[in-house]
Amino acid sequence: MTKALFTLDAVLEATGGRAQDVEASEINSISIDSRELGPDALFVAIKGDRFDGHDFVDTALANGAVAALVSEGNGKGKGRIVVQDALGGLRDLARAARQRNRGFIVGVTGSVGKTTTKEALRTIFEAAGQTHASIKSFNNHWGVPLTLARLPESAQFGVFEMGMNAPDEIRPLSQMVRPHVAVITAVAPVHLEGLGSTEAIARAKAEIFDGLEPGGTAVLNADHQHLTQLMDAAKAAGVANIVTYGFSRGVDWQILDAQSAGEQSFATIQHAGERFAMTFAIPGRHMLSNATAALAVAHLAGVSPEEGLRALAGLRAQAGRGQRRPLGPAEKPLVLINESYNANPVAVSAALSVFADVDAPGGRKVLVLGDMLELGDQAEALHAGLNEAVRASGATRVHLVGPHMAALAAALPAALVASHFRTAEEAEDVIIADLAYGDAVMIKGSNGVGLSRIVNALVARFEHS
Ligand SMILES: Nc1ncnc2c1ncn2[C@@H]1O[C@H](COP(=O)(O)OP(=O)(O)OP(=O)(O)O)[C@@H](O)[C@H]1O
Ligand SMILES: [Mg+2]
Numbered sequence: 097m098t099k100a101l102f103t104l105d106a107v108l109e110a111t112g113g114r115a116q117d118v119e120a121s122e123i124n125s126i127s128i129d130s131r132e133l134g135p136d137a138l139f140v141a142i143k144g145d146r147f148d149g150h151d152f153v154d155t156a157l158a159n160g161a162v163a164a165l166v167s168e169g170n171g172k173g174k175g176r177i178v179v180q181d182a183l184g185g186l187r188d189l190a191r192a193a194r195q196r197n198r199g200f201i202v203g204v205t206g207s208v209g210k211t212t213t214k215e216a217l218r219t220i221f222e223a224a225g226q227t228h229a230s231i232k233s234f235n236n237h238w239g240v241p242l243t244l245a246r247l248p249e250s251a252q253f254g255v256f257e258m259g260m261n262a263p264d265e266i267r268p269l270s271q272m273v274r275p276h277v278a279v280i281t282a283v284a285p286v287h288l289e290g291l292g293s294t295e296a297i298a299r300a301k302a303e304i305f306d307g308l309e310p311g312g313t314a315v316l317n318a319d320h321q322h323l324t325q326l327m328d329a330a331k332a333a334g335v336a337n338i339v340t341y342g343f344s345r346g347v348d349w350q351i352l353d354a355q356s357a358g359e360q361s362f363a364t365i366q367h368a369g370e371r372f373a374m375t376f377a378i379p380g381r382h383m384l385s386n387a388t389a390a391l392a393v394a395h396l397a398g399v400s401p402e403e404g405l406r407a408l409a410g411l412r413a414q415a416g417r418g419q420r421r422p423l424g425p426a427e428k429p430l431v432l433i434n435e436s437y438n439a440n441p442v443a444v445s446a447a448l449s450v451f452a453d454v455d456a457p458g459g460r461k462v463l464v465l466g467d468m469l470e471l472g473d474q475a476e477a478l479h480a481g482l483n484e485a486v487r488a489s490g491a492t493r494v495h496l497v498g499p500h501m502a503a504l505a506a507a508l509p510a511a512l513v514a515s516h517f518r519t520a521e522e523a524e525d526v527i528i529a530d531l532a533y534g535d536a537v538m539i540k541g542s543n544g545v546g547l548s549r550i551v552n553a554l555v556a557r558f559e560h561s
Pocket of ligand 1: 206418447
């Protein structure tokens with residue numbers, strides 16, 4: 097039998113909580129969603145923006161949770177473990193899980209590419225041993241402690257995504273995770289609203305160094321304006337080793353001869369005077385960059401580049417991040433490229449350069465671009481600034497969605513702009529009616545714009561011809 101994730105006693109010890117009629121002696125999973133409970137689940141009642149988990153404690157217990165971690169004042173009823181604050185209790189569990197683990201722990205932050213790099217690391221580490229990694233983009237003040245609290249004692253590798261919208265968010269997350277390696281995948285104008293400048297973004301990302309284990313390593317993407325700033329911050333934080341990667345000359349892991357063909361990317365990776373051939377089944381230079389980050393980190397964990405590359409060859413695009421799907425007749429499908437999960441100036445430019453290499457079976461290349469959110473007062477300029485990349489992508493028609501896209505609509509030749517609506521809901525029917533088998537369509541926008549509804553409608557309409 098495998099060891100329990102936590103015994104009840106260990107939960108009480110870690111959190112200082114008091115148990116009320118808890119029958120189970122073991123906890124084997126932790127959840128904050130009463131609809132998603134694993135075996136012997138501890139339900140943690142978190143207060144979010146929209147919901148308070150305390151309203152779902154009874155449902156969680158009825159659905160099979162063996163106990164619920166609740167904040168003081170919500171302690172009525174059986175099966176509760178009462179702590180001062182449930183989120184604080186979850187953090188205590190996270191620290192306890194980290195404390196006892198002897199594996200190799202990686203923290204990943206950056207303006208873009210966190211999840212892809214995390215998934216690349218998961219893929220490599222899973223081929224080497226027992227691996228635990230964040231699910232989806234669970235990278236915030238509850239996502240990180242939840243993931244860390246789930247870290248099995250026996251895991252040999254742990255990979256944790258850490259995100260932020262403002263200063264002083266990454267530091268406490270990193271100090272909880274205490275990574276052996278801290279990765280910064282990119283510094284780019286994302287979440288400008290909360291930070292103001294890319295210099296401030298770099299400073300906020302560099303907070304990850306404050307949680308690095310003594311003797312730990314910073315793995316830094318070198319292809320941006322703030323590398324020196326990050327290196328200085330790493331040194332100031334006492335980071336023992338710095339490893340760089342990217343397309344720039346002189347980095348420790350250099351990407352050479354990058355090419356994309358169809359759904360594949362190819363490159364030569366040069367490290368310590370040796371060269372390795374990389375094949376990655378996700379197109380785009382930016383994806384090669386994420387894969388190289390993973391290779392560099394895995395090497396620090398003792399995984400050879402050959403082993404790393406072999407494992408990486410099996411990774412595919414993540415949901416909403418460049419997944420391609422031919423819909424309808426095999427001889428002349430509608431090629432859907434789903435990028436509906438995320439958008440910001442660098443991500444859209446990266447996706448547009450991938451789209452430039454896409455051939456539409458029938459010749460028409462259609463773009464559906466939604467607003468890039470959280471860009472603050474630079475939003476208008478940054479939206480208009482996409483215009484050259486849109487033209488260079490070879491798109492023959494562009495549908496724009498969201499108020500900020502007015503700036504891009506004005507910057508593009510009128511003949512290229514097929515429509516502009518304020519919401520995805522309003523745009524949906526027009527876009528679907530405009531598409532046909534033989535088209536290639538790329539859909540990209542910030543998740544909050546809701547372009548995924550257009551993706552779903554398109555699949556429903558075109559999947560079966
Ligand atoms: N290295 C990169 N450089 C530029 N753009 C990238 C890079 N990696 C990913 N992207 C773009 O960003 C999008 C999101 O990628 P990913 O989910 O890996 O990032 P993330 O940092 O985890 O995002 P989030 O902050 O939303 O969790 C991708 O669809 C792609 O368009
Ligand atoms: Mg993510």
